[in-house]
Amino acid sequence: MGVSRVRKNGTDSGLDSNRSVASSTPGLAGTGHGDARGRVDNGNRRREGSAGYKTGFVEGEYQDAGIRGLCCVFGRRGSGKTTRAKWLVRGARRIVVFDPMACCSDLKFQIVSQPGALRKILAGAGKKGVIHVVYQPKGGDLVEHWEHVAWMCIAAANLILMCDEVDSICSSGSAKDSNSDYWKKFKRKPALDHIVNFGRHAPVAFLGISRAPQDVWRRLRGQSERMLVFSMDDDLEMDALRSRLGRQVEQLPGLGKYQYLDWRDDGSVSIEGGKL
Numbered sequence: 001m002g003v004s005r006v007r008k009n010g011t012d013s014g015l016d017s018n019r020s021v022a023s024s025t026p027g028l029a030g031t032g033h034g035d036a037r038g039r040v041d042n043g044n045r046r047r048e049g050s051a052g053y054k055t056g057f058v059e060g061e062y063q064d065a066g067i068r069g070l071c072c073v074f075g076r077r078g079s080g081k082t083t084r085a086k087w088l089v090r091g092a093r094r095i096v097v098f099d100p101m102a103c104c105s106d107l108k109f110q111i112v113s114q115p116g117a118l119r120k121i122l123a124g125a126g127k128k129g130v131i132h133v134v135y136q137p138k139g140g141d142l143v144e145h146w147e148h149v150a151w152m153c154i155a156a157a158n159l160i161l162m163c164d165e166v167d168s169i170c171s172s173g174s175a176k177d178s179n180s181d182y183w184k185k186f187k188r189k190p191a192l193d194h195i196v197n198f199g200r201h202a203p204v205a206f207l208g209i210s211r212a213p214q215d216v217w218r219r220l221r222g223q224s225e226r227m228l229v230f231s232m233d234d235d236l237e238m239d240a241l242r243s244r245l246g247r248q249v250e251q252l253p254g255l256g257k258y259q260y261l262d263w264r265d266d267g268s269v270s271i272e273g274g275k276l
């Protein structure tokens with residue numbers, strides 16, 4: 001599937017009719033792209049050796065930087081989710097960050113806010129070129145932005161798609177946001193559905209971030225092979241994770257500042273993180 005198949009509908013005309021967006025956060029120490037691969041500088045990295053990462057199709061999933069297949073980052077607000085996610089992907093070769101709250105400008109990637117601009121970058125990079133893009137919608141329907149971005153990424157392939165505030169583009173029972181007007185107008189398959197079920201074949205890796213696991217599509221939670229979960233003590237949020245993490249959820253209320261439970265579906269779990 002070539003980039004030429006990237007959808008063009010409505011892309012250049014702009015989707016900014018009626019949304020506003022928060023301003024971006026300033027710099028992120030220690031996450032410059034230059035030190036991205038293989039620097040073990042603060043004990044935060046585990047199992048991700050100084051030789052760097054393999055990039056490509058690894059053990060049946062697309063991998064780049066610290067991300068392989070489907071991953072989620074959960075935690076209370078301000079717990080450090082976005083910061084840690086940026087830290088994990090900072091060495092990625094091909095990545096698109098969907099950044100509705102404009103919190104990822106400090107990645108120093110190219111920032112775009114319209115599907116047409118993203119389409120040009122993806123087409124220019126082809127199947128092998130470097131892609132470093134942060135997509136920050138400035139207005140319009142958030143779900144419409146997401147659907148354009150995500151389907152273009154699926155078509156481009158061989159990249160990480162990171163989605164901050166993933167609960168704003170889906171619901172607990174569906175890959176669609178149930179409140180979105182977009183789904184009243186369009187009958188197409190949601191991009192998140194395709195990513196969770198078939199992203200492995202694109203191949204695309206996905207990193208979703210949310211403070212409310214109970215509001216995130218349960219199939220995404222159910223299929224994720226890795227979850228980074230920061231401190232939380234709300235029973236409903238913890239219950240949403242119990243079917244995957246089991247008794248490990250009991251550790252969540254006791255996690256320290258910026259610490260997270262690094263859970264993988266191979267049965268390994270450890271407490272990681274801390275101040276960057």
Ligand SMILES: Nc1ncnc2c1ncn2[C@@H]1O[C@H](COP(=O)(O)OP(=O)(O)OP(=O)(O)O)[C@@H](O)[C@H]1O
Pocket residue numbers: 075076077078079080081082083084103211258274275276
């Ligand atoms: N590991 C860390 N070390 C030092 N400072 C951190 C760390 N993680 C986050 N911070 C700081 O804490 C603040 C909140 O971080 P961040 O925005 O990543 O939280 P969040 O969980 O994504 O919040 P939200 O729920 O609002 O999206 C930021 O100012 C960030 O710089």
Ligand SMILES: [Mg+2]
Pocket residue numbers: 081082083103164
């Ligand atoms: Mg955040």
